[in-house]
Each structure stands twice: as structure tokens, then as C-alpha cells.
Amino acid sequence: MSNIGLIIEERSRDIGDFLVGRLLPFRKKRMIGPFIFIDHMGPTQLGPEKYMDVDQHPHIGLSTLTFMLEGELLHEDGLGTSQLIKPGSVNWMVAGKGVSHTERTPNHLRNGKTFTAHGYQIWVALPKELEDMDPEFHHFDQEELPKWLDGEASFTLVAGEGYGKKSPVPVHSHLFMIEVKTKNGTHRLDAEKQLKGEIGICVVEGNITACGETVPKGNILVSKVEDSCKVTLGPNTHVLLFGGEPYAEERHIYWNFVSSDKDKIEKAKTDWAAKTFPMMENDDSYVPLPGS
Incomplete structure (x- = not known):
């Protein structure tokens, strides 16, 4: 998914053991572990006059994690990938030194009916030594x-990794992303000794209670104490836990480019504007560099 000038610093507040904001990055917290950007897609009604069509755009220095809750997307990229993603599945694209891709509503959903699209597009910065790896x-x-x-x-x-388990997704740093859902009852979430590093909680549905305050859906909480997170999930609540060990170096972000080196971002900007960036062979769509 393309971040076309949509990183908005919402107001954040301190409620004790947590910072609370609405998007990542936000004012008091630029990253949570290696996670540098979270885009909440929807929920929105699509079709027949409105579909999700994100044209060809570039990335460097990061991995994209697409996680759909409702609806489907077709991912295609410069590696020749064509992959449909359905709810609960994971698309993991490592941009490394540079890759272009598109994300669109698949043809079988362009049938004149309406459907709900809802999911998360998440960016994970690569370790400095892997920023130039092959996509x-x-x-x-x-x-x-x-x-x-x-x-x-x-x-x-x-x-x-978390709770003594390991996902098959081939990540390149110490991180975790965990989906948690409750039904009728509440659940005391105690992640101490279960998760390592910085911890964030994205409230998708329902609410959670932390430090005596109830935090509704649409917010992200960031624990100020590493390796510890004690909150209570309300009934019919859906959250995403994410985070991990932070990097020693600062990460710079411009549009869809992430790097520890500003010069690499400038080169990517120049290459994309000149269309010398690695492009897709079978797609001539093009999202211009902002301001060009």
C-alpha cells in the first residue's frame, strides 16, 4: 500500500504506563520496535463504482505486512508475484534495495455487488545491514x-515470536505481531516474559482498560515499560499486539521509502521520478513522487 502523504500526527497523551495515539508514527513515538508505519484500511464498503486500486509505487528499506480482516486484495510486484490475500492470511514483501508493487480489488469481486474491505498495512524497517538486500x-x-x-x-x-511460539513468516529482526480476540468475557492480558522489547496494542474493535482508563477502538497504546504489558480486554474485543527490539540507529521516512541513510532515500526519489527504479514488467501504471 502506498503512503501518499497520509502520515498524520494525531494528538497523543500519557495515561501512566502507556502512551495513547491514533496512528503510527505519532507525536511522542516514531517507532515501536522495528515497526515504523501502520495504516488502517477501512472498514469501507466497495463496489460497484468504488474499488481499491493502488497503482504501481516503490519501496526501499522495509518489509510490508498486509493483514486483511474482511475482503480480498490482489498483490502484484516487480518480482513477478501475483498473490490473492484473504482474511486472516499474511502477505510479507521485503523491499530491500527496491521493489515496485500494486494492490487492487481482484476481478472476481468486481461483479456489481458491494463488499466490505478492512485490514492493516504495516511497515517494518529492515536492520541496517539488510537494507540493501534483494527483494x-x-x-x-x-x-x-x-x-x-x-x-x-x-x-x-x-x-x-511470542508466547513460546514462532510464526512461519520469515522476518529479519526480533519482533512480534499477535492477534487477540475475546467473546463474551473479559481477559487479563499479561505479556510479561511472553514478549520481548517494546510493546504496542492496536484496538481494532471493543475496548481495553489500562491504568484505570478505558481506551476505545481506533487507538494505539504503547507501553513505556519494555517486556511488560498488563491490560484488560473487554468483551467482544479485537486487538493487535506488535513490537519488538528497537534499532540502535534512527530511521528516516519519506513517502514509501525508509532508510537509516538519507542519501539512499534521495537516490530512490530521483530514480522513481526518472523511472529508472526497478519497475514491474506487465503494469505501466505509475504513482508520481509527491510534489512532482
Whole structure:
């Protein structure tokens, strides 16, 4: 997914053990572990006059993680990938030194009917020594992801490691992303000794209670204490836990480019504007560099 000037610094606030904001990055916190950007797609009604069509755009220095909750997307890229993603599955694209891709509503959903599209596009910065690695793409169906129950709560390990389990998604740094859902009851979430590094909580549906305050859906909480996170999930609540060990070096971000080196971002900007960036062979669409 292209971040076309849509990184908006929402107001954030301090409620004790947590910072609370609406998007990543936000004012008081630029990254959570290696996670540098989270885009909430929808939920929105699509079809027959409105579809999701993100034309060809570039990335460097990061991995994109696409996680759909409702609806489907077709991912295509300069590696020759053509992969449909359905709810609960994972698309993991490593941009490395540079790759272009598109994400569009698949043809079988362009049938005149309406449907809901809802999901998350997440960017994970690569370690400095891997920022120039060759691009890769991986897909995993939801059945391949580790799942377990803890009382009233169901868990899915989307990526990384946590709770003594490991996702098959081939990540390149110490991180975790975990989906947690409750039904009728509440659930006391205690991640101490279960997750390593910085911890963020994205409230997708329902609400959670932290430090005596109730935080509704649409917010992201960031724990100020590493390796510890004690909150209570309300009934019918859906959250994403994400984070990991932060990098020692600062990351710079411009449009769809992430790097520890500003010169690499400037080169990517020049290459994309000149169309000398690695392009897709079978797609001539093109999202211009902002301001060009």
C-alpha cells in the first residue's frame, strides 16, 4: 500500500504506563520496535463504482505486512508475484534495495455487488545491514499461523515470536505481531516474559482498560515499560499486539521509502521520478513522487 502523504500526527497523551495515539508514527513515538508505519484500511464498503486500486509505487528499506480482516486484495510486484490475500492470511514483501508493487480489488469481486474491505498495512524497517538486500515476497494462509486459546481469548501469532511460539513468516529482526480476540468475557492480558522489547496494542474493535482508563477502538497504546504489558480486554474485543527490539540507529521516512541513510532515500526519489527504479514488467501504471 502506498503512503501518499497520509502520515498524520494525531494528538497523543500519557495515561501512566502507556502512551495513547491514533496512528503510527505519532507525536511522542516514531517507532515501536522495528515497526515504523501502520495504516488502517477501512472498514469501507466497495463496489460497484468504488474499488481499491493502488497503482504501481516503490519501496526501499522495509518489509510490508498486509493483514486483511474482511475482503480480498490482489498483490502484484516487480518480482513477478501475483498473490490473492484473504482474511486472516499474511502477505510479507521485503523491499530491500527496491521493489515496485500494486494492490487492487481482484476481478472476481468486481461483479456489481458491494463488499466490505478492512485490514492493516504495516511497515517494518529492515536492520541496517539488510537494507540493501534483494527483494522477496512470501504468503501464508491463516491455517499456517500458530493459534491457541487462553481462557476466553483466542490468539494468532501473525509474525515473529511470542508466547513460546514462532510464526512461519520469515522476518529479519526480533519482533512480534499477535492477534487477540475475546467473546463474551473479559481477559487479563499479561505479556510479561511472553514478549520481548517494546510493546504496542492496536484496538481494532471493543475496548481495553489500562491504568484505570478505558481506551476505545481506533487507538494505539504503547507501553513505556519494555517486556511488560498488563491490560484488560473487554468483551467482544479485537486487538493487535506488535513490537519488538528497537534499532540502535534512527530511521528516516519519506513517502514509501525508509532508510537509516538519507542519501539512499534521495537516490530512490530521483530514480522513481526518472523511472529508472526497478519497475514491474506487465503494469505501466505509475504513482508520481509527491510534489512532482
